[in-house]
Amino acid sequence: RYAEIMSSVEVLIEEHRRMEAAGLREHSRLHRIVPSIGTFFTSLPLRRAFLAQDAKHSIAARRFVPPSFNDIRRILNTAQLYAIAPDLQLITFDGDMTLYADGQDFAKDSKLVCQLVSLLQHDLRVAIVTAASYGDDATGYERRLSGLLAGFEEAGLSAERLARFFVLGGECNYLFQCKANYHLQYIAEDIYRPATGIRLWSDVDINRLLDVAERNLRRCVSDMRLPARVLRKPRAVGVIADGGAGIRREQLDECTLSTQHALLKYQHSPSQDKAPLPFCAFNGGSDVWVDIGNKFIGVQLLQAYLGTTPATTLHVGDQFLSTGNDFSTRTACCTTWIVSPQETSEVLLDLNELLDQAKA
Known part of the structure; x- marks a missing residue:
C-alpha cells in the first residue's frame, strides 16, 4: 500500500x-x-x-x-x-553537524574523508558552504578542515582533482580553492562574483544592518539572562554560549525569530530607500548567527562560477527548518536533509555506489 x-x-x-x-x-x-x-x-x-x-x-x-x-x-x-x-556535477555540504560535530574540526579518521575523496575521484566538484567565517585568511578554514586536507594528501589526489574542491565561508562571502600543495587559496571576489548584486553591497549598509541585529541579540541575551556573549565580525554577528554553558533550543529560536523580525522591520521602514540587503538569521544548534548574504546566494555563485545548474547540483545539510541556514538552498538546487555526520556518511555511501554504477 x-x-x-x-x-x-x-x-x-x-x-x-x-x-x-x-x-x-x-x-x-x-x-x-x-x-x-x-x-x-x-x-x-x-x-x-x-x-x-x-x-x-x-x-x-x-x-x-x-x-x-x-x-x-x-x-x-x-x-x-x-x-x-x-547527471551530478556539483555537490555542496554544510559544515557543522553535516561533516563534523558541532564546533569541532574535520577528523582525519572520519569515514567521510574517504567518501569525499571518492567524490573527487569521480571528477565531481565538491564544495563546503559554511557559515563559519574567518575572512579571507585560509588559516582558520584549514584548521577546521585539517583532517580532510591531510586525507587528500594521503590519497595522492592530482592537482586537477584538488582544484575541484572549494570552501565558501560566511555563507557566500569568502571563496577558497584547494591547490596542489593541499592548502586553500583565497579567490578574489572580482573573479567569481558578478559585477552586480553582492559586489555592490556597501560597508555602510552592511554595518547598519549588523547594528540592528546586534542590538536585538544583546536585548535577547539580557531579557532571557542567557549565559552567552555577542560576537561581531565584519559580515556577521552572533550569540555564543559561555564556556560549557548550554542554551535551550527555544531560546535560540527566540533570538533567531526576533532578530529576523527586527531586521525585516528595519529594511521596510520609510527611511530605507535602497534595495534591502539579503541576510540569514539562523539557529546553529548551539548558537545564533546573523550573516550578510545566505547559502542561496552562495550556491548560485558556485553554480555560475563552475557552470552547473540546479538540476546538476546537490546540497547536503542539517539545517532545513525555517530557522536554519540550509533552508534557502532549496530554491537554488536539489537537496538532501541529514541530521548527523553519520547519516551524511550513509548518504555518500549510497551516492558513491550509484556513481560507480553510472560509470560502469
Whole structure:
C-alpha cells in the first residue's frame, strides 16, 4: 500500500513539473493541494526509494507505528540520489553537524574523508558552504578542515582533482580553492562574483544592518539572562554560549525569530530607500548567527562560477527548518536533509555506489 501511495505522489510531481515548465504551475493538482509547493529540479523515483528504505528499516512491517517524519525524509533523500546521480556535477555540504560535530574540526579518521575523496575521484566538484567565517585568511578554514586536507594528501589526489574542491565561508562571502600543495587559496571576489548584486553591497549598509541585529541579540541575551556573549565580525554577528554553558533550543529560536523580525522591520521602514540587503538569521544548534548574504546566494555563485545548474547540483545539510541556514538552498538546487555526520556518511555511501554504477 505504501508503495502505491509513493507511485501516486510520483505522478503528481511529474505533472507539476510539466505544468511548471509550461508556465502553468498554479494549475497542477499538487499546487492546488499544497499551494506553497516549490520547484522540483529533477524527477523523484519515490516508489523505488521507498522499497530501498523499507528493505533497510522494515517500514511496511510495522503495525502500530506509521511512517515517521524521519522515514519520509530518508525516502526523499534516497529518491533524490537516484534521480541526480547520473547527471551530478556539483555537490555542496554544510559544515557543522553535516561533516563534523558541532564546533569541532574535520577528523582525519572520519569515514567521510574517504567518501569525499571518492567524490573527487569521480571528477565531481565538491564544495563546503559554511557559515563559519574567518575572512579571507585560509588559516582558520584549514584548521577546521585539517583532517580532510591531510586525507587528500594521503590519497595522492592530482592537482586537477584538488582544484575541484572549494570552501565558501560566511555563507557566500569568502571563496577558497584547494591547490596542489593541499592548502586553500583565497579567490578574489572580482573573479567569481558578478559585477552586480553582492559586489555592490556597501560597508555602510552592511554595518547598519549588523547594528540592528546586534542590538536585538544583546536585548535577547539580557531579557532571557542567557549565559552567552555577542560576537561581531565584519559580515556577521552572533550569540555564543559561555564556556560549557548550554542554551535551550527555544531560546535560540527566540533570538533567531526576533532578530529576523527586527531586521525585516528595519529594511521596510520609510527611511530605507535602497534595495534591502539579503541576510540569514539562523539557529546553529548551539548558537545564533546573523550573516550578510545566505547559502542561496552562495550556491548560485558556485553554480555560475563552475557552470552547473540546479538540476546538476546537490546540497547536503542539517539545517532545513525555517530557522536554519540550509533552508534557502532549496530554491537554488536539489537537496538532501541529514541530521548527523553519520547519516551524511550513509548518504555518500549510497551516492558513491550509484556513481560507480553510472560509470560502469
